[in-house]
Amino acid sequence: MTANLVVVVLVSYIRGVLQNGNMVAVKKLVMSTPKSQNQFENEGDLLMTLKHPNIVRLLGYCYETELIYVPYKDKFVFAQDTQHLLCLEYMPNGSLDNYISDAYVSSGLDWHTRYKVIEGIAFGLKYLHEEATVPIIHLDLKPPNILLDENFVPKITDFGLSRLFHQNQTIHTATYTGKFGYMALEYQLRGIITPMADIFSLGVIIMEVITGHRKYPYPDDIRKSSKDFIEREVQKWRIKLQEEPGYVSLEADCQQIEKCIQIGLICVNPEPTKRPTVKKIIDMLQGLESMEWYIRNELSIDGIQEEQ
Incomplete structure (x- = not known):
């Protein structure tokens, strides 16, 4: 069955200061709906159990409902207005989304910082998939949801x-939400949820961090062959x-860049x-695992195996 699109609840972040002088980030849900309440509770419940250097830390939360007098059909009525707030550790460098730019050749993060970001996201995702009490699929992994601390450590x-x-579970859903371009096709088109959905998203992020381009795939760049695409980047x-x-360390870093691009490509395999x-x-x-099997099974955008 084809999945149906669900609108994502909007959020805003506000910087705050605790009484002890520590800076915090306050996340506020912009729309108060039953779905926003479910997402608030889901995020709060999960963050209270997650402890990892590459996962943002929950410091507290606030949930308050009040009656407000609002116009409705030519009259005023009382309605419930619910405020959802999460207090998170403050990340002074904002989100990774601020550092993905076509101008990466002349500005932006250096390669070693970009590699540290890629590696840190992978460690955080490994914790969610393999080390949490119950494995967690994020389902909305994208640059705006990767925050950077003062040392550019990603969370x-x-x-x-x-x-x-x-x-060994496969989740089927009739609804999906998230951002196009980062959602795996099996989730977007058929509502199939497995950890491989996050792997696809990670692959897109890796490609964007390295190339400085958004919205992978880029048909003009890699339709001919992934080998040409890698050499060009x-x-x-x-x-x-x-x-x-x-x-x-030119040659060593170029080899590392090539390896990361290839990893990004195999992560976004349509299968x-x-x-x-x-x-x-x-x-x-x-360097502890060979990529050869994945490279041999790498597919082009058209679904045809690439020539290696």
């Missing part, structure tokens, strides 16, 4: 859409790195069974 946030996932980075005075688990992704990043 995954926004768990309102997340689902608990019991081992690595060459862009090579030129950028060579311009940095006293740069001494979920041919995507790696997050543990394997981390092992690939660290």
Whole structure:
């Protein structure tokens, strides 16, 4: 059955200061609806149990309902107005979304910081999938939901859409929500939810962090072959790195960039069974796992196996 689109509840973030002087981020749900209440409760419940350096930390919450007098059909009536607030650790560098730009060649984060961001997101996702008391599928992994602390350590946030996932389970849903471009096709088109949905989202993020382009896939870039695409992106980075005075790790970093692009490509394979688990992704990043099987099974946008 084809899944139906559900509108995402909007949120806003406000900076606040505690009595002890510590800065905090206050997340406020903009729309007060039954769905927003469910997302608030879901996120609060999950964040209270999650403890990891790459997961945003919940400091407190507030939930208050009051009656307000509002116009309705030519008269005034009393209605309930509910305020949902989550108090989170403050992340001074904002979201990763602020650092993805086509101008990455001349500005933005250096390669080592970008690699640290990719690796940190993978560690956070591994905690959710494999180390939490019950595995958690995030289902809304995207740059706006990756926050960066003062040292650009990434922390995954926004768990309102997340689902608990019991081992060997496949969840089917008639509704879905999230952002187009980051949703795996099996979730977007058929409502199938597994951890591989997050792996697809991670692959898109990796591609965007490296290339500086948004909204993967880019048909004009990789329709011919992933090999040409990788060579082109690595060459862009090579030129950028060579311009940095006293740069001494050019070849090693170019090899690392190439590896990360290839990992991003295999994560967005249209066939979920041919995507790696997050543990394997981390092992690939660290050189402990071969990518050959995944590369052989990598598919082009047209669904035709690439020539390697």
